[in-house]
Amino acid sequence: MAVALVGLVWAVVKNWGSLVSALAVLPWHIAFASVALAIVYVFFTMWSWKVILADLGSMLDWNVATQLFGISQIGKYIPGGVWNIVASAEIGRDHEIPAHRSVTAMTIAVLISLLSGTGIGTITVLSTSVSIQVPVWLIVLLLVVLIALLMPPVLNRLIGFGFKLLKRPVPERQMTFKGLGLATLLAVVAWIIAGIQVWVLACGFAMRPSMASLMLSIGAYALAWVVGFLVVFVPAGTGVRESVLGLFFAGVLSSGSVLAVVLISRIAMTIADLMFAGVGVLLKTRR
Template sequence: MGRLLELLRTRAVRTIFVLLALGAAAWAVASQWDDVRDALGAIPGGILAATLALSVVYVFFTMLSWRAVLHDLGSPLTVRASSTVFFVSQVGKYLPGGVWNIVAAAEMGADHQIPRRRSVSVMAVSILVSIVTALALAAGAVALAPGGVTDRYGWVVWALPLVLVMLVPPVLNRLLNLALRLTRRPPLEQPLTARGIAAASGWALISWFLAGLQVWLLATAVGMEPTPATYALAVGGYALAWTVGFLIIVVPAGVGAREAVLGAMLLGQLGAGSVVVVVLLSRVLLTLADLLLGLTGAVLARRRAGVEGADAASGGRAGAPGGRAGASGDRIGEDPSGLA
């Protein structure tokens, strides 16, 4: 990990990384464009706009879950500062390797005086929170899904208690410190608390309900019955699909695996052709959301760097120390609980 972090220490390499990651995300959409174009004709424009908006809000709430863990470990950031770190780092998941989003978050977090080992720990914990909350919702969805799905993914029922134990703060803190010790890193400066884990879990649950709503709106637009049961199936089905896609690290962002699982969950409610439309558009809309937010985060980061550079130059000419400290209002220590 240390060697990977070295790759992002220079501005030129950072720029190349962002361009490659954004390009990979754009290619994920462009490579399926013929199918996407056909699928677009099956969904009303208003539904497409609503589901794209839901996709953006879903990614935003995953950032809030990550931010809650970051705050709990001693690095409170404003939402704007958190956005520059999280949204840009997330496009790294479209690059092969499965670690680039973690590497990018660690390196960009260093610009906000966040120790790199803390950034890696925060990303690991936030991913664990996502997995546990996803499995909790998936367990219910498996019971509603067709019999073949229940047989194939029944393991989520017994896996849930095992991973749930890992979120108990004393257990999780010991695991994190053990991992840091094995990698010859200093221990965390402060432990995770139950309040921090609960906050991160709450934001994560909201994000799953939003992602499920996106899938549900697409599915009902092509024929699925709009009932509470089908919404529960969409929420748990997407959560399970995300978890399986995440565990298959050999493909960027779980491409293919996630669609296969979500399609299997919906097959009892829709015909095969409609299932293809839903899973394809869901993926494309979420990729577009990552692209839009990644570009937004990159612009915010560039503006922050420009303001800090101007302030530093001004402070140097005036002989006043601390020119950097007044830059852009994104410093660690500012109102960690606010959403502004």
């Protein structure tokens, strides 16, 4: 927890000077809206995970779910990409949730975020003027593969294979179409909210509000998150996501405005993580 908090604080302090300069020219109500949207985004992410855990056999109320999810997400700020999964398993023991079930639920939640984020980002690349040197048929094939991986028969077999590979007992319950479908839907809603947050900030820095720019913002953030997650040696994708977002917005915002948007979005998401972690610690302490 101490190492995770240091990483989280570093994510805020690293670009503090540029952040203050950006906030000086941004209307306060837009900055407030970005934090509010970040909180809603984390809530839907937690809801998706809660649905997965319930489908696997552990039905949690919102009090316990906030404890487990809120505190474990601080682990994202330790390089490696797995510490939030480890944390959820450890905290889950206090609520009689088998470790393998906690690991499975958080792994599926991350996988759903990765696959749905990649799908949304890919569709965005196809539907905008962002130029890439990849054949259209290959992108369509990628979407088909992503959809196939999110089918319960395929996903359950992958999970079983992973546990056998680690010589661990296979989870006693498997994901159903209903549970996986609802969890994926909630993850997509979370991506839309995160994209709206980036869009609101970009419009605050003079980007023209339109449906096209909104779709660009949603896809750009989803793809930036995926790339940031895959680069495991930096805490919570710091710097990587910002670079990807900058590539998408280079044609519609000035370089200074792009930097301001990605910095404020990053800090708003960090504040949301801190708030959920704080509420989780408070609830756990009371328990």
